[in-house]
Amino acid sequence: MSITIRQPGILTTIQDLGRYGAQKYGVIVGGAMDAISFRIANMIVGNEQSEGALEVVLFGLSFEFNEDTLIAITGGQLYPTIDGKSAPMWRPILVKKGSILQFKSGHSGSRAYIAFAGGIDVPDVLESKSTYLNASLGGYEGRALKAGDTLQFGELSHISEGLISNLQSPTSNDWSVNYQTFLNFKKHQQIRIVKGSEFDEFTEDSLDALINEQYTVTTRADRMGYQLEGHPLKMTEEFELISEGVTFGTIQVPTSGQPIVLMADRQTAGGYPKIAQVITADLAKLAQSLPMNQLFFHLVTIEEAEQALFEQEQALHDLAVSIRFKALY
Amino acid sequence: MDIQQNIKMRSLGDSAIVVQIGEGISPDIHHVIIHLMTEIERDPFHGFIEAVPSYNSVTVYYNPVTIYFENQQSQVNSAFQKVSAFMEEYIKRVNPEEEREQRVIEIPVIYGGEYGPDLGVVATYNSLTPEEVIDIHLNHEYMVYMIGFSPGFPFLGGMDERIATPRKVSPRQAIPQGSVGIAGKQTGIYSLETPGGWQIIGRSPASLFLPNSSPPTLLQAGDKIRFKQIEEEEFSTYKEEVI
Known part of the structure; x- marks a missing residue:
């Protein structure tokens, strides 16, 4: 089974849940920006949650199905159509051979994910299918997709087979995932943070602004990081930092005082002061934010951040179990 | 300690x-x-x-x-x-008294010319001749403190301050892979072609990032390196050998 790209859109890449284990060699983690939508897309088609799938930015992508294929589209609402008709999101769709899937215009959220039953068949590089654009490795020949590229899919799991036969059955029950349990695509986002390493080195006025004022996502927002704009953040005294590890959601403050949140394709180390860290449970919401969206930071403890993550993981686990149940019974 | x-x-x-x-x-x-x-x-x-x-x-x-x-x-x-x-x-x-094996890796470099367009800048800035800059750069062992910035890029310690030179005012759009540069008191080797502001004094044919090998980099934190001067004719030979 395969698809052929007609128009690549702004930036369409193969991603998975990231390339771990090689950060000490300077190899970035990468992976899906919104890992929740990504994992749910794979679940809906019966794949492993970490299987390779497409990350689609905003609009412009179109491709043709070369065979009948089970797919799921999740993430931001980018108004996908199949043969000109609005395509449903967050549920399994059995697409007919020769159909064209297209992302036209209008959006809430910045990124959509398309999972294909069987997963995208590209080789693992350093144990991951994520596309690492700067090093030209992983994904499809280490680059974003282009017109004419053909993507092959792997073998179907028995869960995928069960889901397909359900969809073909005349008594099949429609179902979809209630994504609101996990994320939303509001223009004003509450984003929970914990203190960063240098939190206490910032002025009282700066910390007050960080927590009580809004920060706007600027147009300089890509897979590496989101440049924010708001009340400038200043340290009580200048001090030189030595480079050390950073992670997804680290909020760094360069001398301009305007914070940058590090995202999926961040470098492995950074030398700017770290005022705060977005909690893992809120990274998907952050990743779906668009330029001009407003972020409101809410300070929580590590224990609260962990608790939010455990609850989210429990809900994802329950969802995976219920999908498997639908496929097999 | x-x-x-x-x-x-x-x-x-x-x-x-x-x-x-x-x-x-x-x-x-x-x-x-x-x-x-x-x-x-x-x-x-x-x-x-x-x-x-x-x-x-x-x-x-x-x-x-x-x-x-x-x-x-x-x-x-x-x-x-x-x-x-x-x-x-x-x-x-952890026993800090315990010695550990430390690899010393030789990095072949062709200095100056089209491979090191800023050798003259570094010499002039430090009131040295280009040959003196090369000698000073060659005459030290460097510690690999960490790998970062890009895959396989070593953050090195131990450069002689007599050749320290500030970064370029405006970074170059593309610095070739293998370029050996100086930025302030640091020296380093570009592992991928990337934009950058370091003063480029030479280029190595060695591949620092080897995505299909394990480990995927020539250097690791904790290694030591020495630079070795080679001539232009040797560059392509090294390129074939050092994979």
Whole structure:
């Protein structure tokens, strides 16, 4: 089974849940920006949650199905159509051979994910299918997709087979995932943070602004990081930092005082002061934010951040179990 | 150095911890960092993802969900506390007196000309001749403190301050892979073609990033390197040999 790209859109890449284990060699983690939508897309088609799938930015992508294929589209609402008709999101769709899937215009959220039953068949590089654009490795020949590229899919799991036969059955029950349990695509986002390493080195006025004022996502927002704009953040005294590890959601403050949140394709180390860290449970919401969206930071403890993550993981686990149940019974 | 007296542990969000040892940059601190890396990787705790060394810290990435569900019966309040306790155990196992094997890797470099367009800049800035700059650069052993910035890019310590030179005012759009540069008191080697502001004094045919090998880089934190001058004719021979 395969698809052929007609128009690549702004930036369409193969991603998975990231390339771990090689950060000490300077190899970035990468992976899906919104890992929740990504994992749910794979679940809906019966794949492993970490299987390779497409990350689609905003609009412009179109491709043709070369065979009948089970797919799921999740993430931001980018108004996908199949043969000109609005395509449903967050549920399994059995697409007919020769159909064209297209992302036209209008959006809430910045990124959509398309999972294909069987997963995208590209080789693992350093144990991951994520596309690492700067090093030209992983994904499809280490680059974003282009017109004419053909993507092959792997073998179907028995869960995928069960889901397909359900969809073909005349008594099949429609179902979809209630994504609101996990994320939303509001223009004003509450984003929970914990203190960063240098939190206490910032002025009282700066910390007050960080927590009580809004920060706007600027147009300089890509897979590496989101440049924010708001009340400038200043340290009580200048001090030189030595480079050390950073992670997804680290909020760094360069001398301009305007914070940058590090995202999926961040470098492995950074030398700017770290005022705060977005909690893992809120990274998907952050990743779906668009330029001009407003972020409101809410300070929580590590224990609260962990608790939010455990609850989210429990809900994802329950969802995976219920999908498997639908496929097999 | 009394390690126990000089440890700082802090969270990097809910899924990573930074273990800092001492302050600043020194070979002694880094020696302890590499020992700590070895201890963690030799016997990783359940939920461990990876560890990344820097000048004076190790950042350990972990899955708090795994740790939480495995330790529900214990008295520990959070995954972070549990990982902090693991880190204390690893630190206890580190013996700073213990010598470790340190590789010394030779990096062939062709200096000046089209391969090192800023050799003259570095010479002029330091009131030296280009030959003196090359001699000073060749005449030292450099410590690989960490790999970062791009895959395989070494952050080196030990450069002679007589050839220190500020970065270029406006960075170049593309610096060829293998370029050897100076930025302030640091020297380094570009592992990929990237934009950059370092003063480029030469180029090496060695490949620093080897994505299909294990490990995927020529250099690792804790190694030492020496530069070796080669002539233009040797460049392509090295290119074929050093893979």
